[in-house]
Structure formats: structure tokens, C-alpha cells
Amino acid sequence: MSKRQHISATVNGDPVEFLAEPGATLLDALRDDLGLTGSKEGCGSGDCGACSVILDGRLVCSCLVLAVEAEGRRVETIEGMAEGSKLHPLQQKFLEHAALQCGFCTPGLLVSAKALLDANPDPTETEARYWLAGNLCRCTGYDKIIRAVMDAAAELRQEKV
Amino acid sequence: MSDVLERRDAAPLDDGHLKVVGTRPVRPDGADKVTGKAMYGADLAMPGMVVGKILRSPHAHARIVSIDTRKARALPGVKAIVTAADFPDLASEEFEAGESAGNLRDLSQNVMARHVVLYDGHAVAAVAATSSSIADEALALIVVDYEVLPHVTEVEAAMSPDAPVLHAHMFTQGLAVTPDKPSNIAKRNELTRGDLAAAFAEADVTVEGRYTTAAVHQGYIEPHACVASYAADGQCQVWSSSQGQFMIRTYCAKVLNLESSNIRVTPAEIGGGFGGKTTVYLEPVALALSRQCGHPVKMVMTRDEVFRASGPTSAGVMTVKLGAKADGTITAADVVLKFQAGAFEGSPVGAGSMTALACYDIPNFSIVGYDVVTNTPKVAAYRAPGAPISAFAVETAMDELAAKLGMDPLALREKNAVRDGMKASYGPVFKNIGYVETLEAIRSHPHYTAPLGPNQGRGLAVGFWFNIGGESTAAVNINEDGTAVVISGNPDIGGSRASMAMMAAEVLGLPVEKVRPIVADTASIGFSMLTGGSRTTFATGMAVTQASQKIVEDLKRRAAMLMDVSVDQVDWVDGVAVCRDASKGKADLSLAHIAEKSGQTGGPIGAQVSLNAQGAGPGFGVHLCDVEVDPETGHVTVLRYTAAQDVGKAIHPAYVEGQIQGGVAQGVGWALNEEYIFDRTGHMENAGFLDYRVPVASDLPMIDSILVEVANPRHPFGAKGVGEVPIVPPLAAVGNAVSAAIGKRLTDLPMAPPKIRAAIDAG
Amino acid sequence: MSNVEFIAPTSPEQAAKALLAGGPGARPLGGGTDLLVQLRSGRLPAGLIVDLKRIPEAIGIRQDGGAFVIGASTPGITLSEHKALGLAWPGVVEATNLIGSTQVQGRASMAGNLCNASPAADSVPALVAARATCLIVGPDGRRTATVESIAVAPGKTSLAPGEFVLEIRLPARPGRSGDAYLRSIPRTEMDIAVVGAGVNLTLDAAGVITEAHVALGAVGPTVILATAAAAALVGTKADEAALANLDAAARAACNPISDKRGTAEFRTKIAGVLARRAATIAYGRAEKR
Incomplete structure (x- = not known):
């Protein structure tokens, strides 16, 4: 077995260090080494989006990133989305719109939706649907998720005014 | 969004002035789920925990000649290895467990193959090791000598007399003459009424067709996962994601021959199930590994394993013949259903048969079903098991009949609709059903008359599901500050904690945020059947309501003591004890006050109710779908979807709408793109979310859900099960829309672009 | 993926050296969206991963x-x-x-x-x-x-x-040039192309196509540069007759297989459709540029 490598990175603003097998994914490191189990593994092949995180400002599937690639990088996960116990407007809108049922895809969807609104504060419904197409949800039929995202976008635009 | 259209007979506790039930509060488990704190099956870590993994058959059908684990055992870091030899060799024994009836021998042999592997992905051995990578290496070191046998994956091929036989002990049941040769047809069932031949002879119009559906997976995003720990004294702990902690306990006890008192199962949050988590795959294996090595063992399936070795539901081959009078009165129906069971018997063809004609009042019919084993994964329950498959056939035939009669498809359904007092095709007499109201909801919806453009088509289909009640336990405890805790034994798969808290809050007269619900482990609450069959809000909700009512009675008794009046003088009004006789000048007593003084009135306040709920009201759905087909590429765009359903009473309307929208999305996937694809060797070719194509956000429009509320008076608030009905109509609603758009009748699912383009080109 | 080694060189020459030394199991890592999936599924043997992302160029x-x-x-x-x-x-x-x-x-x-x-x-x-x-x-x-x-x-x-x-x-391109790519997938997103068609056109001042390139994906063992299909466009204004010729030539260039994603027959037909549609889009873009 290959030797583990020492990795230093920033996760949700905090410096972290961990040892990673060269074949381990960033998702493995987040979940198993750093105890951040909010990012989920639904497929391990980048097809479901449940492991979505933001890596150096880019939305990625953490199952398609090697843990060793995180050396010196910034990672943002679902655990960093709320400020203390104050939920991000997206999180709040997901609750208000009943945009989750089992909740397993929810962390990944929220991280993706945040990346969407960071890049495009005023998306159309179609833009939101295509942006979020990499996040599978099997419970909701997406209806309430899209409504929650659009509503959060409107609220965030209001806050900026 | 939804409109509430109907209010017929009120339920016992629905006085028209409900304060909590029918509102849309934030779910009590929501904050944890939007912040990543909620603990699912794979999220738990234990001190000393090791990793368990399964070696799976690469063959669809083979005899296991030998399994050599010596090299794997010698690998440093390997802690345990099990094969079928480490499990009791169970005899054939039928069991009943709500929706998931089966045979214990089959269950055990599906968990770990014994002597023979019956599908690609069948478990043959398992290892536990100190790391995931060591476990992988160990699996690669296990040498299994297989003698490959001929296999069969298609249902009709498996029924052929010269097909390779999966089980030498299987002789078709349900035949007039007991066969003398084993067969892959496990069972034939039959439902009949009237004189079919005479009815067809008298019919003015008949239609006849053959319809097929592919095997599809439930597609929950969370793979199966558990942690199991076996202590030296035989006491076991299991943490797992499932639709029923008691189901897990029972199955582990049976498969490993353990006592239930020695198994404590704690339900993790469940990341979707849809019926697919109503059985065990990993838990007994994890316990067997833990028993061998003494460490807690964590097992998590990969997505590949989920597809190859769990779920799916049956592929089906159906024929339907309908006969009708010129005015649209259906006089005869002949339905034959052949359902793929997978490696072991137990397809949902029984339910498929019972639901096939349940929406219709037809005097003469025959429904024959075949349960057929194949070298594919053993099917598991999937949302209204069997009903979508038979509904696809019947509702497509209905569309053809409407066309042949020159009749509006909705009018044809109305003409032949079942109503209260009619005997259902599957036996009982309907009471308090809201089918006609649901048809009316679609007829009066603007979607029904909206214009269509070129290459667009509209499809209508209806669907039925029984819904069940069954055994549940719930406890309600009042805290010393007057808040409450609701404890139940049903995993919350889609928001049931919210509805439990709401029903308790309604009865207690508390704001819902003062009632906190939990889902307890098997040692902390009484037995409850699993979350399935659309039973939880109905049956467990009934237990919660009754426990809350007991508490209200107790609170009135205690208030009477504190007021020093007789108990019949006390009313419970909005969470406050009020003395009826104002002249006595007694101050009202709040729940908080009574709780604070509970020491003076008999001690802690709490109640538990265990019941076997009867009278679950069946549900009906009517769906309308518009599609546009690109005639050159065969690509289908779902433009608009409206689903009306009789839900009895929506306890939390947003989550009821969510059930409908989710069911529709799954049904659209089933109709258009989802399917198990096997290569010539019986290997699944698309065991991943790349090529097993579930709908993504950009594939769907908003899904308009109409909640029709025809109360079920057997439930305190009128609720009917809602989770399963919505997946029944979409297959045909989409299919009928596609057929209308291209002007050709399509009869085979999935209706993927190559099939549609080929149909268009067929001229 | 337990026996994987990983390095992240900072110059192209280091990377080439490492890839050579790593033998047949050595793989460059770009985005990793194919590589990691293939390694994990066992389709590729574990070996040396050479991350290219720390190379400035x-x-x-x-x-x-x-x-x-x-x-x-x-x-x-x-x-x-x-x-x-x-x-x-x-x-x-x-x-x-x-x-x-x-x-x-x-x-x-x-x-x-x-x-x-x-x-x-x-x-x-x-x-x-x-x-x-x-x-x-x-x-x-x-x-x-x-x-x-x-x-x-x-x-x-x-x-x-x-x-x-x-x-x-x-490459640098003249004015009045435009390109387009279309694909056919069963869903709207997240799928592998069942057929893909890329078209690149240059027009003269009168709108006549002076240069055309047509490439087709998923209709042969490698992407096909369909020269006859391109020739069908040159000298035309992508009118209906030219598009019909393009459609036929594109179909004639196909050599697909039938697999889980689509039949050979379907792929061939759709290649013609997509080439035609992509040409129309590319032409419109070229006119505006």
C-alpha cells in the first residue's frame, strides 16, 4: 500500500492537516479524517452531486478530487454554510418550502445552489434547473427545491439593495 | 401549488377549526438536515470500528465449487471473513412482515449465496479489515471457483419450458394440476368475475395489446449502510439506514438465529427508500463479521452494488383486452401479467393483479398473474409495488379504447369509475373513496383544456393503491415545562416526524414547535411495522393521536384535582384546562402549570399506545401530462404535469405535495429512460447513475399537485396514505402523451429516443 | 485505488519524466473526472498519478x-x-x-x-x-x-x-466564421453523447460558405472528420438543398455500433439531423460575426 501524504489545507476557513492515501478522495478525507460527514457519497462517480463542495471557489464533486490535490487549497463544505446558528437564506428557504424529504441530497444541493447564486444572483428557473442538474434528488421531483432556490435568490438580491 | 377542492364527511377530530393540522410548519428535523448534521447510515463512526466489504459474483448463474479465503485471511489488517458457512442453513419458511412477505431461506441466501449464485452481484463472501483499502485487497485475494451455469434474465424466456431452472425445488403453485417438473414460474394467481367470453361476444368495441415495462431501481441517493457490533455476551447493536428498525431486528434474528432481546437496532436517518429499504442486505453480514472479530463493523454499499444487488422492481410483460359498449360502458377485461421476481420468488404480481382494474366497475373480468424467477437481483418493494406496471398496461389500453370509441379519455374513466358501495375488483366494498372527485378535479383544471402546439401530446391516466394500517406504537411524554416529546418507531423517510408532532400538538392544544418528535430504537419504543405501504401517517399517526388523547384525559383529571372540582367540570380548550362552571371562579390552568405541579397529581405525565390500525382508506390519483416530441431526434420534453389525488386529509400539505411530486418524477423516469440493461452474460451494463438515467432537475417542469380531501373517517383527522398512489399513473400518462404527440401507439417502456424515432420512421 | 502513487510536478519536463518512469500505469491527471472514475471502478490499473495542475502553462x-x-x-x-x-x-x-x-x-x-x-x-x-x-x-x-x-x-x-x-x-480565424456543436442525449443533462456533431464555417461577403469542417462523435471508434459532409456545404449558403446533402453525407460517414446508449441505426439518422442543425446555427453565427 502506498504511503500516506501529509496535507495542509483550509476547510471552511480553518486550517486543517491530515494524512491521505494517494488514492483517497477529498470526500474520504472530509468524512473519515476531518469528521465532516455533511458531504455525502451517493455514487462515487460524479453523477449525483451529493458530495458537492467548493474548491478554491469552484463547485466540484469531492468524490472526483483526490485528497492529496487539496494541498494548499481552500475547501468550503455544507458545514460552513450557516454563520454559527444563523442559517444561510438558502438553508432557511429549503426549510420553509419543504424542499427536502429524506434530506440526503440536501447538503450537496445547498452547496451547489450557493455556488449558483454567487455566480448568478438572478437566475431564471431554467438556468437554476440546468445548474442543479448534477444534483440528483429522488424524493421531491425538484419542484420545491427550485422554488426555494428562486425565493432565496430574490431574498439575497433584496438584502444587497 | 395545491388547491383544496373537496370536503365531504369530516373525520372524528376535524371540526373544521384545526389549528395545526393542515398548516405548513418547518419540519422539526429540518435544521440538522440543511446543515449537514443529520446522521445517516454511513455517518456513524465507532471506537475500534473496522470496514466490512462484500465479494460479489461476476456470474449471473453459477455453482460455487469452492471458496478459498486463506490468502485473504493472511493479509495483515484483515479481521474477519465470512461465507455462507458462517450463517445457519435455514429451512424454507414463509414469513409475513407488512409489505415485505417472503421466505426465510430465500432471504438468507440472498444475503449470502449458498452453493449457487443466482445473479451478477450476488454476495459470496465478506471481509472486515482495518481499512477500506485493506478490505479491497482482501476481497481480491479470495479465490472462488465457479462452475458457470446457463442463465436467463428475461421474464418470458424464463417461463419457457426449456429455460435454465434456477431452483430445483420450485414447482409452480396455483395450477389446477400440480406440475411434476420444476419451473421458474413460482406461482400463478387469478382474479375473476362474471362471464368473460359472453361479455366479449356482446361488446361493440374491443381493444387488445401487449405491453412491457423494464426493471427499474428505486434509486434512493443514499446507498445501504450500517454499523453492527456484536458483544462477547451475545448482545448486538445495529445502527442502520432502513425503513424499519424492527424489521432489521427481526431479519437479523432470523438470519443469524439470535434472540430479538439481544439485538438493539437504532435507526439512522434514511436517505430515501421507496420500498427498497424494507429488507436486509448488509446488517446480518456486518453482525456475522463483528461476531467473528469483536470489532464494530461498518458496511456501506457502493452505487454499483446498490444497482447490482439491491432493489429493483420487476420487469413486466402484460396483455390486456378490453370490451365495451358503444356508449363507453366497459363490459369485459382480460388481463395477463408476467412479472420478473429476480433470483427468488416474490414479485409484486399479486398486488399488480389486485390493483390492475381497481379504478373500474367492470362486471366481467379475468386477471391472471405469473411470478417468475430470473437470474437478476431479487426484486424489492418499490412504491405501490406492482401497481405502476399493471396500470401502465391497463391505462394504455384504456387510451386505445377511448380512441376507438371516439370518446374523451377522461369521460371514459368517469363512465366506468368505481364509487362508494361498489365491490372492488380485488374483493372489498369501497367506502369513503374520493375517486370521482379526483377525476372532477382534473376535469375542472385549466390544464385539461389548455391548447397544444405541434408535436405535442396530452396523456391521461389514473391509478390506485390500497394503503395499509397495521401495528404501531407511539408514546407521548409531557415535560416539566409543559412541552412534549413524541416517540415513535417509524423511520422518518419524508417528513413523518412533522406530521406526528402536528397531530400531537393539535390534540394537546400546543403550538407545534413545543412538541418534539423522535424516532426511537427498538429498545426504547414498542413494536412498529416498517415505514411502508403509506401507513405511517395513518397508523402511527393514529397511535400518536390516541396517546395524546389519553394525556388530555389525564390532564383534565389532574386539573380537576388542582382546581378541586370534579373531572367532568373540566374542559380542555387550546392547551388550557377550563372549569365549565364560571361561577366557581377557578382560574384556567395551562398545560405548563399542570406539568409543573405533576408531582402533586400523580407524577410524570405520559402515555403510550400500541395498536393495530384498521381502515386505511385506499387512494386514487388522476394525472395529466403534456409532452413535446422532437420528431427528428425522438427526444421527449415533459412540458406540463398535473396530478390530482384523494389524500383524505393533508396533515402537512407541503409534504403531501412533495410525495406527489416525487412520485411523479420517479414515474416519468420509469416511462422515459430508466431500465436495467443486461449484456449477453447477464451482467448489468448500466450499474451507475451515468447510464441508469433518473430524471435530473432540467428534465422536469414544475409538478402541479391538487390535493383532493375526501376524509377517511377511520383516521382521527381523516388522513389516507399518500406516498404510493402518485407513482401509479405516470407511466401511462407519459406514454399516452408521447403516443398522442407522434400519432403512433407506443407500448414498451422506457420510451427512450431511439425507440420513439424508430416508431416514427415505421411509417 | 489503494496502490496509487501521486506526484504534482511544477514543470512539463518533470511531468514527462515522471510519466515515462511510471510505466504503463502512469497517468496524467487533468480534471480527473474520467481518471478517478476509471481507477475506482478498476477499469484502469492503479499506478502513478501525475497531477498537471501545478504546471503554470x-x-x-x-x-x-x-x-x-x-x-x-x-x-x-x-x-x-x-x-x-x-x-x-x-x-x-x-x-x-x-x-x-x-x-x-x-x-x-x-x-x-x-x-x-x-x-x-x-x-x-x-x-x-x-x-x-x-x-x-x-x-x-x-x-x-x-x-x-x-x-x-x-x-x-x-x-x-x-x-x-x-x-x-x-487557430486564428477570419471574420464571418462561426461554429456550433450539438449532441443527442436521452435526458437534458448528465449523459454521454449518443451522437455529437460539430460544424465550423467561414463565409464570404455574399454569405457563401468558403470553408467548412464537419466532425461527428459517437458514430465510429474515433471522432470522424466528415470531409464529404463539409464539401456539401462549401459554395452554398446552407440552403435547404445543401443541408439535405450534408445530412446524407454525414450519415454516409457514420460507422457506429449499437450499445446500451443507442442503436447504430438511430445514431446514423441523428448524425445527419444534428449536422444539419449545427450547420444552421454555425451559419447564423458566421453571418453575424
Whole structure:
């Protein structure tokens, strides 16, 4: 077995260090080494989006990133989305719109939706649907998720005014 | 969004002035789920925990000649290895467990193959090791000598007399003459009424067709996962994601021959199930590994394993013949259903048969079903098991009949609709059903008359599901500050904690945020059947309501003591004890006050109710779908979807709408793109979310859900099960829309672009 | 993936050396969206992963005269954010952006898409139609090759041991040029192309096509540069008759298989449809530019 490598990175603003097998994914490191189990593994092949995180400002599937690639990088996960116990407007809108049922895809969807609104504060419904197409949800039929995202976008635009 | 259209007979506790039930509060488990704190099956870590993994058959059908684990055992870091030899060799024994009836021998042999592997992905051995990578290496070191046998994956091929036989002990049941040769047809069932031949002879119009559906997976995003720990004294702990902690306990006890008192199962949050988590795959294996090595063992399936070795539901081959009078009165129906069971018997063809004609009042019919084993994964329950498959056939035939009669498809359904007092095709007499109201909801919806453009088509289909009640336990405890805790034994798969808290809050007269619900482990609450069959809000909700009512009675008794009046003088009004006789000048007593003084009135306040709920009201759905087909590429765009359903009473309307929208999305996937694809060797070719194509956000429009509320008076608030009905109509609603758009009748699912383009080109 | 080794060199020469030393199991890592999936599924043997993302030239987009030079590991999303590239080569950018989800776009690169050597790679027909070239670095130095020379069979490239693609170069182009890429997938997103078609056109002042390139994906073992299909357009204004000829020529160029994603018959028909539609879009773009 290959030797583990020492990795230093920033996760949700905090410096972290961990040892990673060269074949381990960033998702493995987040979940198993750093105890951040909010990012989920639904497929391990980048097809479901449940492991979505933001890596150096880019939305990625953490199952398609090697843990060793995180050396010196910034990672943002679902655990960093709320400020203390104050939920991000997206999180709040997901609750208000009943945009989750089992909740397993929810962390990944929220991280993706945040990346969407960071890049495009005023998306159309179609833009939101295509942006979020990499996040599978099997419970909701997406209806309430899209409504929650659009509503959060409107609220965030209001806050900026 | 939804409109509430109907209010017929009120339920016992629905006085028209409900304060909590029918509102849309934030779910009590929501904050944890939007912040990543909620603990699912794979999220738990234990001190000393090791990793368990399964070696799976690469063959669809083979005899296991030998399994050599010596090299794997010698690998440093390997802690345990099990094969079928480490499990009791169970005899054939039928069991009943709500929706998931089966045979214990089959269950055990599906968990770990014994002597023979019956599908690609069948478990043959398992290892536990100190790391995931060591476990992988160990699996690669296990040498299994297989003698490959001929296999069969298609249902009709498996029924052929010269097909390779999966089980030498299987002789078709349900035949007039007991066969003398084993067969892959496990069972034939039959439902009949009237004189079919005479009815067809008298019919003015008949239609006849053959319809097929592919095997599809439930597609929950969370793979199966558990942690199991076996202590030296035989006491076991299991943490797992499932639709029923008691189901897990029972199955582990049976498969490993353990006592239930020695198994404590704690339900993790469940990341979707849809019926697919109503059985065990990993838990007994994890316990067997833990028993061998003494460490807690964590097992998590990969997505590949989920597809190859769990779920799916049956592929089906159906024929339907309908006969009708010129005015649209259906006089005869002949339905034959052949359902793929997978490696072991137990397809949902029984339910498929019972639901096939349940929406219709037809005097003469025959429904024959075949349960057929194949070298594919053993099917598991999937949302209204069997009903979508038979509904696809019947509702497509209905569309053809409407066309042949020159009749509006909705009018044809109305003409032949079942109503209260009619005997259902599957036996009982309907009471308090809201089918006609649901048809009316679609007829009066603007979607029904909206214009269509070129290459667009509209499809209508209806669907039925029984819904069940069954055994549940719930406890309600009042805290010393007057808040409450609701404890139940049903995993919350889609928001049931919210509805439990709401029903308790309604009865207690508390704001819902003062009632906190939990889902307890098997040692902390009484037995409850699993979350399935659309039973939880109905049956467990009934237990919660009754426990809350007991508490209200107790609170009135205690208030009477504190007021020093007789108990019949006390009313419970909005969470406050009020003395009826104002002249006595007694101050009202709040729940908080009574709780604070509970020491003076008999001690802690709490109640538990265990019941076997009867009278679950069946549900009906009517769906309308518009599609546009690109005639050159065969690509289908779902433009608009409206689903009306009789839900009895929506306890939390947003989550009821969510059930409908989710069911529709799954049904659209089933109709258009989802399917198990096997290569010539019986290997699944698309065991991943790349090529097993579930709908993504950009594939769907908003899904308009109409909640029709025809109360079920057997439930305190009128609720009917809602989770399963919505997946029944979409297959045909989409299919009928596609057929209308291209002007050709399509009869085979999935209706993927190559099939549609080929149909268009067929001229 | 337990026996994988990983290094992240900072110069192309170090990378080439490491790839050569790593033997047949050594793989360059661009975005990793194919590589990691293949390693995990066992389709590729575990070996040495050479991350190219710490090599400065491998990341980013440079303009060189009228040409665009795109670093091998530049993620797709960076292309979509580059205004000038999007104006010059909208078809290439669209094609690249069709690869996978938003998440995959945050990682997946054109060079990775190319060197994965899948006949269904979305960016490749657009690159081939664009007459793009690649800069290849290897143990013996640097060389340039056409994009269509890279893949030689499904999963196989013409790259020698130690060689990897460092840059992709989109040539300078005259005014009144336009390109487009379309694909057919069962869903609206997240699928592998069942058929793909890239078309790149240049018009004269009168709107007559003076140069045309048509490339088809997923209808043969490698992306097909359909010269007869392109010839059907040259000298026309992409009128109905020309498009019909293009459709027929595109279909004639196909040599597909039937598999889980589509039948050979379907693929062939759709190749004609998509070539026609892409040509119409490319023509409209060329007129406006």
C-alpha cells in the first residue's frame, strides 16, 4: 500500500492537516479524517452531486478530487454554510418550502445552489434547473427545491439593495 | 401549488377549526438536515470500528465449487471473513412482515449465496479489515471457483419450458394440476368475475395489446449502510439506514438465529427508500463479521452494488383486452401479467393483479398473474409495488379504447369509475373513496383544456393503491415545562416526524414547535411495522393521536384535582384546562402549570399506545401530462404535469405535495429512460447513475399537485396514505402523451429516443 | 485505488519524466473526472498519478495573435467565463460546457476529454471541426499534432510513453466564421453523447460558405472528420438543398455500433439531423460575426 501524504489545507476557513492515501478522495478525507460527514457519497462517480463542495471557489464533486490535490487549497463544505446558528437564506428557504424529504441530497444541493447564486444572483428557473442538474434528488421531483432556490435568490438580491 | 377542492364527511377530530393540522410548519428535523448534521447510515463512526466489504459474483448463474479465503485471511489488517458457512442453513419458511412477505431461506441466501449464485452481484463472501483499502485487497485475494451455469434474465424466456431452472425445488403453485417438473414460474394467481367470453361476444368495441415495462431501481441517493457490533455476551447493536428498525431486528434474528432481546437496532436517518429499504442486505453480514472479530463493523454499499444487488422492481410483460359498449360502458377485461421476481420468488404480481382494474366497475373480468424467477437481483418493494406496471398496461389500453370509441379519455374513466358501495375488483366494498372527485378535479383544471402546439401530446391516466394500517406504537411524554416529546418507531423517510408532532400538538392544544418528535430504537419504543405501504401517517399517526388523547384525559383529571372540582367540570380548550362552571371562579390552568405541579397529581405525565390500525382508506390519483416530441431526434420534453389525488386529509400539505411530486418524477423516469440493461452474460451494463438515467432537475417542469380531501373517517383527522398512489399513473400518462404527440401507439417502456424515432420512421 | 502513487510536478519536463518512469500505469491527471472514475471502478490499473495542475502553462487561456491557447488542465467553466473565446469559438465552448454537470465543469478539461479517447467526448468534434492542434510534451521534447490524430481507438491514444498534451491551440480565424456543436442525449443533462456533431464555417461577403469542417462523435471508434459532409456545404449558403446533402453525407460517414446508449441505426439518422442543425446555427453565427 502506498504511503500516506501529509496535507495542509483550509476547510471552511480553518486550517486543517491530515494524512491521505494517494488514492483517497477529498470526500474520504472530509468524512473519515476531518469528521465532516455533511458531504455525502451517493455514487462515487460524479453523477449525483451529493458530495458537492467548493474548491478554491469552484463547485466540484469531492468524490472526483483526490485528497492529496487539496494541498494548499481552500475547501468550503455544507458545514460552513450557516454563520454559527444563523442559517444561510438558502438553508432557511429549503426549510420553509419543504424542499427536502429524506434530506440526503440536501447538503450537496445547498452547496451547489450557493455556488449558483454567487455566480448568478438572478437566475431564471431554467438556468437554476440546468445548474442543479448534477444534483440528483429522488424524493421531491425538484419542484420545491427550485422554488426555494428562486425565493432565496430574490431574498439575497433584496438584502444587497 | 395545491388547491383544496373537496370536503365531504369530516373525520372524528376535524371540526373544521384545526389549528395545526393542515398548516405548513418547518419540519422539526429540518435544521440538522440543511446543515449537514443529520446522521445517516454511513455517518456513524465507532471506537475500534473496522470496514466490512462484500465479494460479489461476476456470474449471473453459477455453482460455487469452492471458496478459498486463506490468502485473504493472511493479509495483515484483515479481521474477519465470512461465507455462507458462517450463517445457519435455514429451512424454507414463509414469513409475513407488512409489505415485505417472503421466505426465510430465500432471504438468507440472498444475503449470502449458498452453493449457487443466482445473479451478477450476488454476495459470496465478506471481509472486515482495518481499512477500506485493506478490505479491497482482501476481497481480491479470495479465490472462488465457479462452475458457470446457463442463465436467463428475461421474464418470458424464463417461463419457457426449456429455460435454465434456477431452483430445483420450485414447482409452480396455483395450477389446477400440480406440475411434476420444476419451473421458474413460482406461482400463478387469478382474479375473476362474471362471464368473460359472453361479455366479449356482446361488446361493440374491443381493444387488445401487449405491453412491457423494464426493471427499474428505486434509486434512493443514499446507498445501504450500517454499523453492527456484536458483544462477547451475545448482545448486538445495529445502527442502520432502513425503513424499519424492527424489521432489521427481526431479519437479523432470523438470519443469524439470535434472540430479538439481544439485538438493539437504532435507526439512522434514511436517505430515501421507496420500498427498497424494507429488507436486509448488509446488517446480518456486518453482525456475522463483528461476531467473528469483536470489532464494530461498518458496511456501506457502493452505487454499483446498490444497482447490482439491491432493489429493483420487476420487469413486466402484460396483455390486456378490453370490451365495451358503444356508449363507453366497459363490459369485459382480460388481463395477463408476467412479472420478473429476480433470483427468488416474490414479485409484486399479486398486488399488480389486485390493483390492475381497481379504478373500474367492470362486471366481467379475468386477471391472471405469473411470478417468475430470473437470474437478476431479487426484486424489492418499490412504491405501490406492482401497481405502476399493471396500470401502465391497463391505462394504455384504456387510451386505445377511448380512441376507438371516439370518446374523451377522461369521460371514459368517469363512465366506468368505481364509487362508494361498489365491490372492488380485488374483493372489498369501497367506502369513503374520493375517486370521482379526483377525476372532477382534473376535469375542472385549466390544464385539461389548455391548447397544444405541434408535436405535442396530452396523456391521461389514473391509478390506485390500497394503503395499509397495521401495528404501531407511539408514546407521548409531557415535560416539566409543559412541552412534549413524541416517540415513535417509524423511520422518518419524508417528513413523518412533522406530521406526528402536528397531530400531537393539535390534540394537546400546543403550538407545534413545543412538541418534539423522535424516532426511537427498538429498545426504547414498542413494536412498529416498517415505514411502508403509506401507513405511517395513518397508523402511527393514529397511535400518536390516541396517546395524546389519553394525556388530555389525564390532564383534565389532574386539573380537576388542582382546581378541586370534579373531572367532568373540566374542559380542555387550546392547551388550557377550563372549569365549565364560571361561577366557581377557578382560574384556567395551562398545560405548563399542570406539568409543573405533576408531582402533586400523580407524577410524570405520559402515555403510550400500541395498536393495530384498521381502515386505511385506499387512494386514487388522476394525472395529466403534456409532452413535446422532437420528431427528428425522438427526444421527449415533459412540458406540463398535473396530478390530482384523494389524500383524505393533508396533515402537512407541503409534504403531501412533495410525495406527489416525487412520485411523479420517479414515474416519468420509469416511462422515459430508466431500465436495467443486461449484456449477453447477464451482467448489468448500466450499474451507475451515468447510464441508469433518473430524471435530473432540467428534465422536469414544475409538478402541479391538487390535493383532493375526501376524509377517511377511520383516521382521527381523516388522513389516507399518500406516498404510493402518485407513482401509479405516470407511466401511462407519459406514454399516452408521447403516443398522442407522434400519432403512433407506443407500448414498451422506457420510451427512450431511439425507440420513439424508430416508431416514427415505421411509417 | 489503494496502490496509487501521486506526484504534482511544477514543470512539463518533470511531468514527462515522471510519466515515462511510471510505466504503463502512469497517468496524467487533468480534471480527473474520467481518471478517478476509471481507477475506482478498476477499469484502469492503479499506478502513478501525475497531477498537471501545478504546471503554470497547463492552466488558463492565452491569446496569441488571433489564436487561443488553452492549458491542458483548464476546467471547462473557465472557458465559459472567457468572453473573447466565447465570441470566437462559441461551438467549442458550448461543447466543452456540455461535459457533465456544473460540478464536473469545475474540474473537467478539454485535454482530458481528448486524451480519454472516447468517441463520444463532447468537446472533440467541436475541436476537430475547429482544426485545433495540441502541443505535446514528452521525454524527447515538444511536438505539435492535430486534435484528430490523438485518439486512435476507444480508450487508446497515439501518445508515446511519457507524452502528454500540455496545450490545445485554436487557430486564428477570419471574420464571418462561426461554429456550433450539438449532441443527442436521452435526458437534458448528465449523459454521454449518443451522437455529437460539430460544424465550423467561414463565409464570404455574399454569405457563401468558403470553408467548412464537419466532425461527428459517437458514430465510429474515433471522432470522424466528415470531409464529404463539409464539401456539401462549401459554395452554398446552407440552403435547404445543401443541408439535405450534408445530412446524407454525414450519415454516409457514420460507422457506429449499437450499445446500451443507442442503436447504430438511430445514431446514423441523428448524425445527419444534428449536422444539419449545427450547420444552421454555425451559419447564423458566421453571418453575424
